[in-house]
Amino acid sequence: MNEPTRRKAARLLLLVAASFATAITSAAETPLAIRGYDPVAYFTLGAPVRGLPQFEYEWDEQRYRFSRPEHRELFRANPARYAPQFANFCTMALTRGEVYEANPEYWLISEGKLYMFRKAIGPELFRKNLAGNIAQAERNRPVLQKR
Numbered sequence: 001m002n003e004p005t006r007r008k009a010a011r012l013l014l015l016v017a018a019s020f021a022t023a024i025t026s027a028a029e030t031p032l033a034i035r036g037y038d039p040v041a042y043f044t045l046g047a048p049v050r051g052l053p054q055f056e057y058e059w060d061e062q063r064y065r066f067s068r069p070e071h072r073e074l075f076r077a078n079p080a081r082y083a084p085q086f087a088n089f090c091t092m093a094l095t096r097g098e099v100y101e102a103n104p105e106y107w108l109i110s111e112g113k114l115y116m117f118r119k120a121i122g123p124e125l126f127r128k129n130l131a132g133n134i135a136q137a138e139r140n141r142p143v144l145q146k147r
Contacts, residue, residue: 031088033062034116037104039082040071042114048104062087082114086137089144090118092126095136097143110134 033039041049051065055072058064059079066072075082084102086094093100102116108123109115110130117123126133 030058030061030063033064034084034088034102034104036065038067038071039064039084039114040074041067042107042109043082044071044074048107059083060087081112084114084116086115086141086144089116090122091115091137092117092119092122092133094140094143095126095133097140099143 036051038049038051041047049067051067051071053065055066055069056063057066057072057076057079059075060083064072064075064079064083066075084107085091086102088101090098090100090102100118102118104116106117106120106122107114108117108126110127115123115126117126
């Protein structure tokens with residue numbers, strides 16, 4: 001390989017490396033949704049399941065992980081159907097105007113919507129006044145914008 005060809009190859013290699021580094025950095029800067037749990041699994045498997053880094057999809061300024069590629073495709077086709085109603089936050093706390101990160105192990109699906117809670121007691125408390133709690137959490141949703 002002659003010198004000009006070697007220089008071109010080196011520049012191309014640097015360009016490719018820089019592009020790859022930028023892609024990795026931007027993915028790392030996008031927050032991980034629901035601690036990396038697969039949002040579709042709550043609906044299809046009825047259980048919290050950790051997602052895998054190789055099955056990620058960015059939506060609404062969050063990186064969602066999925067346990068299998070078909071879950072990622074279901075989410076991609078209709079993210080609002082599968083994403084938790086109040087992102088990474090505890091729905092029960094939101095009914096009181098408080099903001100706490102939810103624990104993906106504590107969850108509830110009601111009328112096709114996923115709600116997450118901070119504590120194990122959350123789903124039970126929420127069910128006691130389901131319609132009222134949903135309405136109150138929705139009224140308090142603007143509190144999340146401040147975060």
